[in-house]
Every structure is written in structure tokens, then in C-alpha cells.
Amino acid sequence: MKKTMILCACLICLAGCADREVIDEIQVVNSLGYDYNPDTKKVRGTILYPIYKYGPTEEPSIIAANAKSAFDVPLQLNNKSSLPIAFGQLRSVVIGENFAQHGVDELVNILARNPDLGRNIKLSIVDGKAHELLSSVTKKKIKDYQFISNLIEQNIRTENLPNTNLQIFLFSFFSDDRDAYLPLLTQDKDAIKLKGLAFFKGKELATTVGIKETFLFKLLTTGTKHGRYGVKIKENNQRGKVILQNLRTKTTYELKGDPHNPAIITHVKIDGLVKEFPSWIDLTTSSGIQLVEKQLKNDIETNGNGFIKKLQEKKIDPICFTDYARSKTRHFNSQEFKAKYPNMNIKVKAHVHLIQTGISN
Structure with missing residues (x-):
């Protein structure tokens, strides 16, 4: 009986140590985008998040900020947000073509070491800029803050896209004897579609292929x-x-x-x-x-x-x-x-x- 009471007391203390977050008091991020500007040598981070209105309606919105490195992006985004940014519900990470060509090693290490992120996050490369692609999600034609992760998931399940997520990408990225790949997305006016695959050589983008390949x-x-x-x-x-x-x-x-x-x-x-x-x-x-x-x-x-x-x-x-x-x-x-x-x-x-x-x- 005494041991049971001690165990219950320990569990109460452990529960009391956990940080509590109220959904209305944080900015729940669904998608995160990275771009690199070779002229300024700065990284632009863009987050896509839902704004909850009265009833079941949700309105996707974005915040963007420039930083010296991918590591500084969350801090700069927080400086422009009215609520603390939370990445625990992150579903997709979108990487601009310039960023991928510059090298993704810093970003990969950030994602790999963050215990708040799920291993099933969908990573992708954009044929263009991640900021513009995430901005198109807020337009009337899409208006779905989970569109990118759902697009990738259904193409894995029913079409030509091989299985891919953060865990699979990390396994290949850190392997000495295999090279990583990610889905390649493109923007067609206000629409987003799957274009093919992007292959890496080490930390840098090596080449891309179309849907048939x-x-x-x-x-x-x-x-x-x-x-x-x-x-x-x-x-x-x-x-x-x-x-x-x-x-x-x-x-x-x-x-x-x-x-x-x-x-x-x-x-x-x-x-x-x-x-x-x-x-x-x-x-x-x-x-x-x-x-x-x-x-x-x-x-x-x-x-x-x-x-x-x-x-x-x-x-x-x-x-x-x-x-x-x-x-x-x-x-x-x-x-x-x-x-x-x-x-x-x-x-x-x-x-x-x-x-x-x-x-x-």
C-alpha cells in the first residue's frame, strides 16, 4: 500500500512538471517552408497555419520572416506572431529549389534532433519558391491548410509516388551507401500538383525527374x-x-x-x-x-x-x-x-x- 501511494505521488509530480498549452493561446503550424536568397545569403522561413473561426470553419494563413540561417528561422517567425508558435502538429516541410541546391544539411539536423516533430512528416522540394507555394494554399482555389500533406499521402497510396516521410528521408540521407529522394511539387497558377521526384547527392539537390520516371x-x-x-x-x-x-x-x-x-x-x-x-x-x-x-x-x-x-x-x-x-x-x-x-x-x-x-x- 505504501509503495502504491509513493508511485501515485511521483506520477502527480511528473504530470505537474509538464508544460500545458491551450489551443487558443498558441499558433499551431501545419506546414513550414524554406527558401534561400543567394544575393542576400539569407533564409526565408514561411509557416502555414489555420485560423479557427466560429463553428467548424478554418482559414489558412501564413507568416514569413528572413533569418541568417535555418536555425534562426523559428525565432524570427515568433517575433512576427501574436501567439507563440508550436510545431508539434507539423505535417509538411516544403523546401525551395534554391535552398535545396544550396544544401539541406543544417535543416535536416534541425528536423532530426527536434523531439516535438513526428517521423511521418512529409518533406518535399518545390520547383520554385516555397513561400509562393504556401501562399497559394491561402487562395480561394485551395483553402485547405492540410492540402500539401494530403496530396503527397494520397499519391503514395494510390498513384506513382514511392513511400516517403521524414524517417525514410533521414535513413537515406545519413546512409553512406544510398542517396535520398523527395517528392517534387510545382505551382500552376493557384493550383499545386505533383511534378515528379528530386534526388540528392549528399546534402545538395542533384537532379529531378518527371512523373513517368x-x-x-x-x-x-x-x-x-x-x-x-x-x-x-x-x-x-x-x-x-x-x-x-x-x-x-x-x-x-x-x-x-x-x-x-x-x-x-x-x-x-x-x-x-x-x-x-x-x-x-x-x-x-x-x-x-x-x-x-x-x-x-x-x-x-x-x-x-x-x-x-x-x-x-x-x-x-x-x-x-x-x-x-x-x-x-x-x-x-x-x-x-x-x-x-x-x-x-x-x-x-x-x-x-x-x-x-x-x-x-
Whole structure:
């Protein structure tokens, strides 16, 4: 009984030590943006937060401030806010293109060491300025302070975007044998849309790719149960386009050669559904199905090989071929493998099987 009373007293004391925050007395931040001005060498931080009005209505608003570094941004933002800024409900961090090219190491360390931030925060790169993109959220066309995090989440779940969040990014960023990636967003007037992926070489932005290559990246890494892939198809003088709805994929790697001359084959097995196809193709016949399967296979292999070659030219390895080779090689020499990587023979072998052919118009 005495021990129980002591335990209860300790719990009461611990509860009393916690800081209490009233929702009406703090500025709850949902999105945070960073831009870099190379002329002034200053960082501009922008926060997006909801203003709660009477009833269930919410109005997104922004505050922006300039600072000498990313570390000083919260202080400068607090100086312009009527309420203390709280980042505990942060859902997305948007990084301007100039900031990413300048280097994100300082920002990454801030995010990694902040215990108030969740590991599921969605990070993204903006094809332009983060301030302008967050400003567009306050316009009449969007008016949703959770739009950016929801946009990324649903594209991971239902479309071509590979899984990504703060934890996944940090794991790749601090790894010696893989390179990090983030979703690439763009602004179209007052609309925001997913443009593709941005890849990093160390702390700096290395290159970006479009939606088609984003799907190929997802195919070559985690696979997907959804996503769409369009390919132009032809036979004799007839032309058209086929849209493949990916249903199931299985990606495996095969290490060939020897440690001094390694080669990798990426096997991609796709069981897919054709959503759209030209009327001159008869998918009720085996010849029609084989025609589509063959041209889909050739297109995925050609574009997949071209995509990997682009990564090799930039000397980046977000697909993690280095990690795979390490797992299959005794006394693996990482530096030797990386030196060979830009000129290494890495090929994609696609195996396409149409399990459904949808409905033709």
C-alpha cells in the first residue's frame, strides 16, 4: 500500500512538471517552408497555419520572416506572431529549389534532433519558391491548410509516388551507401500538383525527374499495387496509346560478374490491367494480348535502362544497388563499387502479364 501511494505521488509530480498549452493561446503550424536568397545569403522561413473561426470553419494563413540561417528561422517567425508558435502538429516541410541546391544539411539536423516533430512528416522540394507555394494554399482555389500533406499521402497510396516521410528521408540521407529522394511539387497558377521526384547527392539537390520516371523508380524499388503507366503503341500504320493500371509487381535483383567487374540485372514482374487501349487492338485474342505485352515490356525496359543511366551519370544511387551488392559479396569494398558504379552494366528485364483487359469504348 505504501509503495502504491509513493508511485501515485511521483506520477502527480511528473504530470505537474509538464508544460500545458491551450489551443487558443498558441499558433499551431501545419506546414513550414524554406527558401534561400543567394544575393542576400539569407533564409526565408514561411509557416502555414489555420485560423479557427466560429463553428467548424478554418482559414489558412501564413507568416514569413528572413533569418541568417535555418536555425534562426523559428525565432524570427515568433517575433512576427501574436501567439507563440508550436510545431508539434507539423505535417509538411516544403523546401525551395534554391535552398535545396544550396544544401539541406543544417535543416535536416534541425528536423532530426527536434523531439516535438513526428517521423511521418512529409518533406518535399518545390520547383520554385516555397513561400509562393504556401501562399497559394491561402487562395480561394485551395483553402485547405492540410492540402500539401494530403496530396503527397494520397499519391503514395494510390498513384506513382514511392513511400516517403521524414524517417525514410533521414535513413537515406545519413546512409553512406544510398542517396535520398523527395517528392517534387510545382505551382500552376493557384493550383499545386505533383511534378515528379528530386534526388540528392549528399546534402545538395542533384537532379529531378518527371512523373513517368517516378513510376519507374517506384517499380524498381518498392513496387506498387496501383499507379498508371502510359505507352505509345503501333502496328503497321496504326498508332495509339495504352494505359496500364499496375496491379501487382515483384522486383528482384541479380548480381552477375565478379567483384572486379560487377553487373546487375533488375527483374521486374508486372501483373497489370489495361485501362485504355485503341479500338484497332483486339484484346480478346492471344495475338492482341501478346502485342500489347511485348510493346509494354520493350517500353519499360528502354525507359528503365535510360532512367538508371541518368542516375549513374549523376553518380547517385537512390535505388540502393550498393546495399544489394554488399549483401551478396564477401569482404565488400564500398569505395571500389562506387567507383565502378557510373559505368557499371545495370539492365532492366521486364516480365509483363496482362491479367485483365478492362473495357473498350
